[in-house]
Amino acid sequence: MTAQWTDDQDVDATLRAVLIDVLGLAPTQVAGFDDATALFGALPEFDSMAVAGLLSELEERLGILIEDDEVEAEMLESYGRLRTFVRAKALQ
Amino acid sequence: MTISGLNYDRYSVEGKEEWVMRIGPADRPALLILAPLLEEMNRTRALLAATMRRLAERGWTCLLPDLPGTGESERPLERCTWDDWRKAVRAAAPSPLAGIVAIRGGCLLDDAVPSQGVWRFSPVDGAALVRDLDRAGRVSDGGAAGYTLSPALAGALADAVPAGHARLRTLRLSSDPGAADRKLDHAPLWRRAEPQNSYELVDLIASDIDEWMRVCGAS
Numbered sequence: 001m002t003a004q005w006t007d008d009q010d011v012d013a014t015l016r017a018v019l020i021d022v023l024g025l026a027p028t029q030v031a032g033f034d035d036a037t038a039l040f041g042a043l044p045e046f047d048s049m050a051v052a053g054l055l056s057e058l059e060e061r062l063g064i065l066i067e068d069d070e071v072e073a074e075m076l077e078s079y080g081r082l083r084t085f086v087r088a089k090a091l092q
Numbered sequence: 093m094t095i096s097g098l099n100y101d102r103y104s105v106e107g108k109e110e111w112v113m114r115i116g117p118a119d120r121p122a123l124l125i126l127a128p129l130l131e132e133m134n135r136t137r138a139l140l141a142a143t144m145r146r147l148a149e150r151g152w153t154c155l156l157p158d159l160p161g162t163g164e165s166e167r168p169l170e171r172c173t174w175d176d177w178r179k180a181v182r183a184a185a186p187s188p189l190a191g192i193v194a195i196r197g198g199c200l201l202d203d204a205v206p207s208q209g210v211w212r213f214s215p216v217d218g219a220a221l222v223r224d225l226d227r228a229g230r231v232s233d234g235g236a237a238g239y240t241l242s243p244a245l246a247g248a249l250a251d252a253v254p255a256g257h258a259r260l261r262t263l264r265l266s267s268d269p270g271a272a273d274r275k276l277d278h279a280p281l282w283r284r285a286e287p288q289n290s291y292e293l294v295d296l297i298a299s300d301i302d303e304w305m306r307v308c309g310a311s
Contacts, residue, residue, distance in 0.1 A: 017267060021279040024286065048231035053283045056224040060216070061267055065223075068230070 011090045014061055015083055022053045035080025040073070051076060064089045097148055103157065105183040106176060111164045112184055115144040116153030121190035121310055123147060123301070124207070125156040126181065126198030129221060129249075130239045131228065132282035133162065136195060138289040139281055143193075146298035152305070154193075157184035170240045174248030178204040190310035193301055196282060197221050203255035209308025210257045211301050214264050214280070218252035261304045263297065274300065 016030045023045040040046050055066050066089065075085045099114045127133045127140055144154035160176045161169030181204040191209040194202040199215035225239060225246075241249070264272035265280060278293050 014267075021267070022283045024284060024288075049228060049285060052224065052227040052231050053285070055227060056220070057280065057283050059223070060220060061269065063269060068227075 007091055008087065011062070011087050012083060014090075015058070015086050018054060018057050018061060022057050023050055033079040035078065035083070037079040038077065039079060039082060040076035046076075058086060062086070062090045097145075101155075103180075103184045105160060105180045108160065108165075108167055110160060110167075110180065110184070111158045113141075113144075113156040113158075114153060115141075116148035118153060120151060120153040121305075122153045122155055122186045122188075123190055123305065123310075124181070124185050124192050124205070125154055126192060126194040126201050127156060128195050128282055129159075129197030129200075130162075130225060132196050132221075135282045135284060139294060140195070142289060142291065142294040143298050143301070146294055147301060150298070150302045152190070152302070155184065155186065157181070170242050173242065173244050174252070177201060177245075181205055191301075191305045191308060197249075199254045200249070200252040203257065208310040209259040209305055210261070211304050212254070212260065212262045213297060214268060214282075215254040215262060215270075217254075218249040222246055222250040259308045261300075263300060 016033065019025055019030050019033075020027050023043070025043075025045060040051065051071075055071065058064065059066055070085075070089075075081045097115050097117070099118075101112045101114050101118075102109045103112055104110070125140060125144060128136050140156060144156065147154050157180060158165050159172075159180050160167045161172035178201060181201050185205040185207075189205060189207045191211065192202045192205075192207045193211050193213075194215070195213045196216050197218065199212045200218050202210050202212070225241070229239075261274075262272045263274045263276060264270050266275045266277045267280070268275070276293065276296060278290065281288060281290070281293075
């Protein structure tokens, strides 16, 4: 359905913008992220303090609440996994 | 003589002396600056100082109080209450007070004292700040976040929401879905581990504050 696909695009754009703003990454670098791009442990900017700020900023921008027990190491491993998690929270 | 009009004054609350950073001569119309709370305050300190300097150039005096338990305060944060912070805002405000400039969590305190106009930037509910503080404390085992709130202060902060005002102007970032009178296209400086300043943002918000406070008749 077209409307849902549009929301999907918005969520993806929001996630990329938050990565740029919170981690201080270059927009060109983040624009090149695909599902397989490794994040936590692979990007020096993406440490555990940055994860806290990232989750809080996603909550504010998307109007969602992320509980502690929902956050697993695997979901932070790659851009694709993080986007899948955020999409499920935002579009539920 | 002072360096670029910068002074450190004292104010007294609950029998304790606290510090106020003042930029501008004391006899001018005064704007009380209510900074973001906790770690967000540290990340926006340069933005606030530069904005205060700009406003002083436009004829205002800006006062930035240290809340009890924060900044250079000698009181331990873990013994401070929400009511202490509200009393501190009242005690730090000069009479007459022209206006209040409140950013992020500072907006939760901008109704503690009456003013002719309130200007807000990115107001946030206390519950979101407590969630962020808890999250940062957990990932760092309670160490690096460096803020230990009393249960009473954390509880009151979690319940705090920005109050209504007769003369209120609200600015937010374009990325923020909340309602605002104006949106600015900028990154949230208070999220960055390495604080950054933007003179473009400083110019934008200083001009907006100056114009709004004049509309409110505060000058």
